[in-house]
Amino acid sequence: MTDTTVREKPASAAPQRATKPGGPIGARIERKEDARFLTGAGQYTDDVALPHQTYASFVRSPHAHARIRALRVDAAKGAPGVIAVYTGADIPQSVGGLPCGWLITGSDGKPMKEPKHPILAQGKVRHVGDPVAIVIAESAAQAKEAAQLVDVDYEALPAVVDVRDAMRKGAPAVHDEAPDNVCYVWALGDKAAADAAFAKAAHVTTLQLVNNRLIPNAIEPRACNATYSRADDSYTLYVANQNPHVERLLMTAFVLGLPEHKVRVIAPDVGGGFGSKIYLYAEETVCVWASKLVGRPIKWTAERGESFQSDAHGRDHVTRAELALDKDGRFLGMRVQTTAAMGAYLSTFASCIPTILYATLLAGQYRTPAIHCEVTAVFTNTAPVDAYRGAGRPEATYVVERLVATAAREMGIAQDQIRRRNFIREFPYATPVALTYDTGDYEACLDGAMKLADVAGFAKRKEEAAKRGKLRGLGYSSYIEACGLAPSNVAGSLGARAGLFEAGEVRVHPTGKVTVFTGSHSHGQGHETTFAQVVAGRLGIAVEDIDVVHGDTGRIPFGMGTYGSRSIAVGGTAIMKAVDKIVAKGRKIAAHLMEVSDADVEFADGKFTVKGTDKNVPFAQVALTAYVPHNYPLDKLEPGLDETAFYDPTNFTYPAGTHICEVEIDPQTGETKIVAFSACDDFGNIINPMIVEGQVHGGLAQGIGQALLEACVYDRDSGQLLTGSYMDYAMPRAADFPSFRVDTRVTPCTHNPLGVKGCGEAGAIGAPAAVINAICDATGAKDVAMPATSERVWRVVRENQGRA
Amino acid sequence: MKIPFSLTVNGKPVSTEIEPRALLVEFLRGPLQLTGTHVGCDTAQCGACTVLVDGKPMKSCNMLAIQAQGANVTTIEGLAQGDALHPMQAAFRKHHGLQCGFCTPGMVLSAVGLAGQVKQPSEAQIREALDGNFCRCTGYHNIVKAVQEGLADMTA
Numbered sequence: 009m010t011d012t013t014v015r016e017k018p019a020s021a022a023p024q025r026a027t028k029p030g031g032p033i034g035a036r037i038e039r040k041e042d043a044r045f046l047t048g049a050g051q052y053t054d055d056v057a058l059p060h061q062t063y064a065s066f067v068r069s070p071h072a073h074a075r076i077r078a079l080r081v082d083a084a085k086g087a088p089g090v091i092a093v094y095t096g097a098d099i100p101q102s103v104g105g106l107p108c109g110w111l112i113t114g115s116d117g118k119p120m121k122e123p124k125h126p127i128l129a130q131g132k133v134r135h136v137g138d139p140v141a142i143v144i145a146e147s148a149a150q151a152k153e154a155a156q157l158v159d160v161d162y163e164a165l166p167a168v169v170d171v172r173d174a175m176r177k178g179a180p181a182v183h184d185e186a187p188d189n190v191c192y193v194w195a196l197g198d199k200a201a202a203d204a205a206f207a208k209a210a211h212v213t214t215l216q217l218v219n220n221r222l223i224p225n226a227i228e229p230r231a232c233n234a235t236y237s238r239a240d241d242s243y244t245l246y247v248a249n250q251n252p253h254v255e256r257l258l259m260t261a262f263v264l265g266l267p268e269h270k271v272r273v274i275a276p277d278v279g280g281g282f283g284s285k286i287y288l289y290a291e292e293t294v295c296v297w298a299s300k301l302v303g304r305p306i307k308w309t310a311e312r313g314e315s316f317q318s319d320a321h322g323r324d325h326v327t328r329a330e331l332a333l334d335k336d337g338r339f340l341g342m343r344v345q346t347t348a349a350m351g352a353y354l355s356t357f358a359s360c361i362p363t364i365l366y367a368t369l370l371a372g373q374y375r376t377p378a379i380h381c382e383v384t385a386v387f388t389n390t391a392p393v394d395a396y397r398g399a400g401r402p403e404a405t406y407v408v409e410r411l412v413a414t415a416a417r418e419m420g421i422a423q424d425q426i427r428r429r430n431f432i433r434e435f436p437y438a439t440p441v442a443l444t445y446d447t448g449d450y451e452a453c454l455d456g457a458m459k460l461a462d463v464a465g466f467a468k469r470k471e472e473a474a475k476r477g478k479l480r481g482l483g484y485s486s487y488i489e490a491c492g493l494a495p496s497n498v499a500g501s502l503g504a505r506a507g508l509f510e511a512g513e514v515r516v517h518p519t520g521k522v523t524v525f526t527g528s529h530s531h532g533q534g535h536e537t538t539f540a541q542v543v544a545g546r547l548g549i550a551v552e553d554i555d556v557v558h559g560d561t562g563r564i565p566f567g568m569g570t571y572g573s574r575s576i577a578v579g580g581t582a583i584m585k586a587v588d589k590i591v592a593k594g595r596k597i598a599a600h601l602m603e604v605s606d607a608d609v610e611f612a613d614g615k616f617t618v619k620g621t622d623k624n625v626p627f628a629q630v631a632l633t634a635y636v637p638h639n640y641p642l643d644k645l646e647p648g649l650d651e652t653a654f655y656d657p658t659n660f661t662y663p664a665g666t667h668i669c670e671v672e673i674d675p676q677t678g679e680t681k682i683v684a685f686s687a688c689d690d691f692g693n694i695i696n697p698m699i700v701e702g703q704v705h706g707g708l709a710q711g712i713g714q715a716l717l718e719a720c721v722y723d724r725d726s727g728q729l730l731t732g733s734y735m736d737y738a739m740p741r742a743a744d745f746p747s748f749r750v751d752t753r754v755t756p757c758t759h760n761p762l763g764v765k766g767c768g769e770a771g772a773i774g775a776p777a778a779v780i781n782a783i784c785d786a787t788g789a790k791d792v793a794m795p796a797t798s799e800r801v802w803r804v805v806r807e808n809q810g811r812a
Numbered sequence: 813m814k815i816p817f818s819l820t821v822n823g824k825p826v827s828t829e830i831e832p833r834a835l836l837v838e839f840l841r842g843p844l845q846l847t848g849t850h851v852g853c854d855t856a857q858c859g860a861c862t863v864l865v866d867g868k869p870m871k872s873c874n875m876l877a878i879q880a881q882g883a884n885v886t887t888i889e890g891l892a893q894g895d896a897l898h899p900m901q902a903a904f905r906k907h908h909g910l911q912c913g914f915c916t917p918g919m920v921l922s923a924v925g926l927a928g929q930v931k932q933p934s935e936a937q938i939r940e941a942l943d944g945n946f947c948r949c950t951g952y953h954n955i956v957k958a959v960q961e962g963l964a965d966m967t968a
Binding site: 038039041042043044045046047048049050051052054055057149225226227228229277278279280282309311312531532533534698699701702705706707708709710733734735739741742743745747748771 | 915916917936943946948955
């Protein structure tokens with residue numbers, strides 16, 4: 009049941025441009041990029057071999073928290089093949105720390121605490137894996153062997169790895185600047201209004217929730233290859249990264265003090281990101297810095313163990329949440345208190361994840377009139393925490409949908425009914441937590457999901473399972489997300505230190521072939537195909553005649569990159585704006601060729617036509633004329649056909665949907681099987697349903713992984729990372745999932761020309777609550793902690809005998 | 813000290829000398845520049861480095877190159893016949909069984925290695941059989957569909 013049905017909403021204000029039946033937009037076109045990926049011709053960062061390259065290995069802290077008493081590098085420097093060894097002491101004073109791109113101002117009006125994040129440890133290490141030194145050698149093996157000869161004399165210090173421990177009085181301080189480990193305390197919403205709602209509530213549901221820490225685990229480890237050219241005093245960095253322009257801006261302007269135009273950052277094929285490759289990391293920054301000193305390229309590729317220790321992690325919230333309802337189950341108010349881990353240092357966007365991308369989503373799909381949320385961000389002796397697929401929105405959905413499902417059970421209201429009673433039905437809708445939803449049809453997705461999940465047949469299946477001694481449960485999750493980041497002025501007023509627009513350039517070649525340059529970055533999302541479809545649809549040319557270039561600051565005007573399901577909504581729109589300019593110029597050229605006025609020319613199906621006639625010139629002829637301007641209005645128009653556009657959205661987009669999970673539990677062992685998972689989502693208009701479904705599947709696997717399998721665990725006493733390999737961290741495998749049932753409904757986004765909302769994170773956002781709600785439904789438990797391992801489920805089965 | 817090393821890679825004979833400690837994946841990605849074989853974990857769990865050694869899927873990060881002395885090794889670069897994709901590659905493309913492409917070479921070669929093991933394997937059997945290959949992008953849904961069709965096409 010993976011066919012996508014599109015239900016048109018006739019009354020929508022969204023432009024329905026270029027959605028011609030039979031055209032490339034909306035078609036299941038096989039991906040252009042697959043040809044190279046399937047034949048081993050892809051080029052990932054570790055595949056890049058530069059002449060005379062050297063190899064780096066990092067010496068990392070084995071302690072969660074320690075003072076460096078002494079650091080001896082002589083033995084390493086003398087080891088075979090070693091070219092250089094650098095430590096924190098070698099980094100010049102002028103080199104800054106790794107910056108955080110979002111300033112959160114606390115409820116007390118003070119800015120968040122921003123302790124320096126040195127690119128190599130200076131004086132102290134603050135988490136297991138904190139880089140202390142870089143060893144550069146002729147071969148990777150020699151670098152690794154010599155790294156073991158770097159002698160660091162550590163004085164181990166007490167560490168805190170759990171946010172609850174970090175908040176205790178007398179807890180060891182991760183940074184001297186934050187003696188209580190608090191980075192900020194921030195709040196959103198009207199507290200008095202929320203309190204008043206609770207005062208008049210007929211029912212209050214309260215939950216204590218832990219959103220488990222996850223390790224992103226893109227299968228390609230982080231990697232870089234940095235080189236310096238004496239010829240023009242410039243640097244080139246190949247790096248596995250999701251947003252090369254941002255990487256360059258942060259690295260040059262805030263850390264190394266290099267001229268931005270003297271650094272080229274190339275993010276070639278990138279083997280998955282899921283957020284973890286958004287950030288500016290220490291390793292590539294050190295390699296760029298050292299490449300000039302060494303005078304040869306420096307290559308570094310993380311081993312998987314280093315990925316576990318040093319990639320930015322995700323989630324890690326502890327939350328107390330309450331929902332106030334009237335006697336009919338209508339929501340009156342919500343109060344949420346969350347403590348969120350930042351880790352040992354503020355990663356690039358760490359501070360905005362549990363605030364701007366979390367608390368603002370607590371209205372969910374519902375008309376909850378009063379919401380108040382307070383977030384305390386704390387430092388811990390762990391790897392930094394930042395955006396991981398969904399980034400704040402999975403945490404918000406988990407709070408809302410666990411509350412809603414629990415309240416329904418406590419009040420004896422059917423899961424679909426409590427949702428229907430509270431759904432927002434009129435748009436635009438301003439929530440009490442700062443967002444304005446432009447459009448949606450939540451009931452359509454709920455109905456769609458219930459149909460996919462065959463809710464009507466569930467009682468029979470449950471009965472049949474009971475005969476076999478098994479427990480069955482059904483869990484709902486109706487999520488919403490804010491994507492398409494974002495209006496820069498809004499983001500700026502909330503603390504963003506960067507713009508959040510996107511850039512696109514459309515270069516029409518003399519023969520009418522097209523190269524598109526996009527600031528978005530594809531690391532699995534299929535932009536080379538989807539963006540080509542969009543352009544092909546508008547220009548009326550073949551998808552094969554369009555190439556999409558991404559991931560290179562040397563070729564692309566600018567870009568904010570890929571995160572927050574923004575690529576089609578923001579990057580795609582920037583491209584469309586550039587195409588509009590191409591068409592506008594082409595119309596003038598065509599008018600000249602046909603000797604009519606510009607206003608009399610229209611463009612469709614790849615032809616410029618004189619209105620009301622069949623007189624026309626094809627697109628390719630206009631392109632050729634632009635470059636061979638013999639018969640051309642040179643007095644009015646420049647030759648050439650190459651246009652760039654920057655697009656800054658006017659609002660977020662709001663994908664939403666309902667996911668329904670059906671589990672079967674063996675009460676003897678606690679083993680929990682997902683027997684069915686149904687997702688009905690509204691992503692607005694869809695360019696390539698095949699790719700969209702793939703995005704949903706992948707997101708679901710990560711969401712179900714969080715709910716059932718995955719957890720990053722640090723030892724609470726020693727601060728050691730206990731899940732530092734695939735032997736310990738439960739990566740989901742094929743046999744952990746059923747085939748997914750996915751479907752879509754469409755309410756086009758009202759404020760971008762494609763009517764698109766974004767689809768990359770939906771699965772990871774919706775799934776965790778659906779799974780846990782299903783387990784609670786099956787067992788009668790009020791809560792089961794994620795990941796709901798067999799042991800945890802076995803325990804709640806025992807504790808809740810007879811309650812299901 | 814290097815030792816003599818001969819084998820066949822993608823149908824071509826290779827005779828050279830290698831460091832005894834060189835891993836097969838290092839030999840393929842380094843001297844032979846066959847970078848389609850990827851390293852995702854260096855500990856034999858993720859399966860991105862899977863190649864066929866005498867027709868059997870092997871994790872090339874977890875065997876010494878010298879263990880392939882005299883063997884017939886097939887990497888992802890050697891699977892297609894000219895421009896014609898192998899049926900398994902074609903099935904992955906048709907069913908969108910890949911996204912970022914990093915696990916793909918190993919996944920495809922593991923799937924090719926399943927051929928002949930079970931006749932017309934069920935979805936559950938395929939899921940179990942892919943136990944040694946991680947994919948973080950696709951949720952395995954389309955991979956399973958692709959493998960099912962690829963195996964059927966291989967025997968057709």
